[in-house]
Amino acid sequence: MSVIGEVIKKAIDFTGFITSDAEPVEAQELALRELLEKAKHTAFGMRYKFAELLQEPNLVEAFQWEVPVHYYDKMFDEWWHYLLEGH
Secondary structure, eight states: OHHHHHHHHHHBOTTSSBOOOSOHHHHHHHHHHHHHHHHTTSHHHHHTTHHHHTTSSSHHHHHHHHSOOOOHHHHIIIIIHHHHTTO
16 A cells, blocks of 8 residues: 555645646656566565566556556455465
């Protein structure tokens, strides 16, 4: 959840309004790059090869190809349940 919080914090400026980047696509790609960099050593990041994805010339396309959509139940069943077990 802290990763999502970081994205939200970066999207909202000090006045509480959402900032308007002139280049939203580039801003989103930069945010994706930063998130993958932070998460590349996690079990999820290693499973989906975040370190390798960061080397790809088209990061967004590589991410979409490598990382499947995870709905809440799938994410819980495959990943989050480990946290409840103390891992």
